[in-house]
Amino acid sequence: MASTASGLVSGVNGNMVNVKFSSQVIKNEVGYIHVGDTRLKSEIIRITDGIASLQVYEMTGGIAVGDEVEFTGEMLSVELGPGLLTQVFDGLQNPLPGLAEKCGFFLERGVYLDPLPDKEWDFTPSKSVGDKVIAGDSFGSVPEGIFRHEIMVPFTLQGEWRIKSIAAKGMHRSRETICVIEDGKGNEKELSMIITQPVKVAIKGYQERVLPDETMVTKVRIIDTFLPVAKGGTYCIPGPFGAGKTVLQHLTSRNADVDIVIIAACGERAGEVVEILKEFPELTDPKTGRSLMERTIIICNTSSMPVAAREASVYTAVTMAEYYRNMGLDVLLLADSTSRWAQAMREMSGRLEEIPGDEAFPAYLESRIAEFYERAGKVKLRDGRTGTVTIGGTVSPAGGNFEEPVTQATLKVVGAFHGLSRERSDARKYPAIDPLDSWSKYEGIIDKAKVAEAYSYLRRGSEVGQMMKVVGEEGTSLDDYVVYQKGEFLDSVYLQQNSFDPVDAAVTVDRQRMVFSVLYDILTSSYSLEDKKDARLFFNELRQRFLDWNGTAESDERFSVLREDLESFYKGRRK
């Protein structure tokens, strides 16, 4: 099937290479450019008049006109199979620790290693000879850490196949043939535990897509209560530099209530990835008690690594997410940052001399962003189980201005928007999610009507605050002033959360519900307060007590004492 076309380089411009080809080539096919002894991976992104334009996933220095190019007949693909978890890959699924062993400190170009080790796994077949299978059906499983890793029929196969032979239960290497299938015409196909999947084609193989209806708990109060994200949903975090996007993502990657987390560090600082690499193996997953690394895959294409591979890295990540989803697992994909991915597209579009859109981004920016986020979702598998892919992407808008194309295109397609504001981060109000600008279309863990009511205090409080800046405290009525204090109170005891405090950093659903019920009672009560000074002192004291309570573990004996203390304090002043 595979075309074995070849070609010769006819031009080089930045990371784009033009190739004159013989016979036939396929759009998005992978080719290798031979430069001396090294082979540089690249992808056909345009074909015009017998010339294929390739984006090269490596530095293009040293390429000369006339260099040979070999085409593979395959689209850019990743290998999927047991052994993906705990690994650290680059955007093209090269295992970075393996590269380091081979090449030392630096990333040498043209070195491509097997993404998955040829390890032995304990295979248990679930189908037998004669059974009918179609693409995406599981025919067995191996244990991978705490998960049952389903071994599936490749998602790209067409039609119905019959199992001709299948390996018995026992240890098998991941690359050995464990199953042979044939179709009605007598074509045979040998299957191993590893399948190859083009990254830009969404994985199907499920019964149907269903509505995401379950909250993905992040243990961040402002998110779970006010701006929830659903399992299978999408959300974005735009924010200027230094507002805490990455810290928020790291926090989510640790605490999110999902089975598997895939972190795509796309064009950001290498140092941040190093933090994850060093910290995660030490941290335990509260859900399973195992190391956090055992549920994590890191795709790492940091800012100084080649730009075209950055473009590929988010697809690599989402393909792996879909693969685990089809095993009935909940997967969270965190992409940091999607702006760098969009910039990679912009760079390539510029080299192709396409007509630029807004801020020189290509005209297809919006559709590409939509396509990517649409790969999230909740699906019902053929055996009735469900699996989800949740996508959370950060956006780094130029100048912190949300009116730019990437933020705007993203807002159109996501289900929740967590906008970070410079004002809040400057005032050290973390997480710096702006509660008034942000929104979510998903169900949270607390009754919607109550949340809306709490919200109204925030909104009215902020309005009074604005007004007070003009007319001063003197010109504000006591009632308005109390609303203002209530808004501030809600902000400081509930929306803000100290990620460095061992107790406050991660708040469980039960605790959030309990704390919210007290908070709700405080907000909706009226108090007998003499004047504004009295009101200020009352709320200051209340805040202090609430924060002390927030910082106390539920297992601590003082927990219930502090709660009673707090309640008797405000109930004593109630009208």
Next chain:
Amino acid sequence: MQKVYTKIESIVGNVITVRAEGVRNNDLAEITTSRGKGYANVIKLDGDKVSLQVFQGAMGVSTGDSVRFLGVPMRVSFSDNLLGRIFDGAGRPRDNGPELTENMIEIGGPSVNPSRRILPNKMIRTGIPMIDVFNTLVESQKLPIFSISGEPYNQLLARIAMQAEVDIIVLGGMGLKYDDYLFFRNTLESSGALSRTIMFIHTASDPTVECTLVPDLSLAVAERFALQGKKVLVLLTDMTNFCDSLKETAITMEQVPSNRGYPGDLYSALASRYEKAVSFEGAGSVTILGVTTMPGDDVTHPVPDNTGYITEGQYYLKNGHIEPFGSLSRLKQNVNKDTRSDHRALMDGMIKLYSAYKDSLEKRSMGFMMSDWDEKLLRYGAEFESRMMDLSVNIPLEEALDEGWKILSECFEPNETGLRTELIEQYWPKER
């Protein structure tokens, strides 16, 4: 490869085009013009049409001038002989010393494998309290100094070059005024720091293309020294000039501009340089301190904006001192827990009080009554500014911390500082 081409087909901006075969992308060529010999590098290949960027600028280049391809990319000599030397943006000596040709290394090499990076954990002492105490510089950090034209950023860099506890300083100057270049040279010479310094200086009157090479030259050399186990500090001034040169080249190459005329790959271009900051396990480190002047004091300008997304914090140099607000060293948490037990608490406490001082100042300017507490804060603010923030203050970290306690004890009662009791017992100056 040594064939000489004498037919230049087009000259646009600083880019010339010749027809040649077997030429490799990024290769270096020697071009001989009526003004002498110079270099150019290949930036685009299209069939047998080769586009080259002429380092010294294409002014005065004739269509009949000769171009000879050298078959190697841009390189720089690397050895201990570099120490104390000054070069220009093309790597030629600027100090009348001999040209170095031994042990040539490529510039703009590959990126470090993230899995081989280590968590930075060593502080670099500079003797400047606003850095050492409040926003500690950490080995392998990349930090810009956001400033405005007219501020003494070059003086600050020169002082850091003289005092920083590192083995080697590499100074990359881009678009420097000639006076500033002389200032750097004379200051480092008279302080004796020149012998551990290597300078790559592009002055404002030099050709634009050479400006874009300065960071790559500086960082290639720095990286090699780091691999030999040296602690290297790279000072780059001014990165905004570097970006403007990139812009100029991109526009002449008819690339589609993205934001205010800057090329779409500005982020990648800056990141590939700044990410050279690294700590090698079992060897040395590269730390980058760059100056980014903000046109119109606008931090949302593409250059400071993209820089901020790449670097690990920033120092704001404004009104002659490093601003305590806005300045941030993202890595300071990694080191300031191990310096002295009072470091973190004192740092936070003093900044909180300084912020309260700013509030009092605002109140006073609006004509409100000053309370006792306000008076205390006003006194504290003035002391803090003259004894901590002033750039002429030059004391090691420990002395700076002691000085901090002294200022606090002169202005406040212990319980007004919000500092923990056990720290006050240990560090509060005894006699008053």
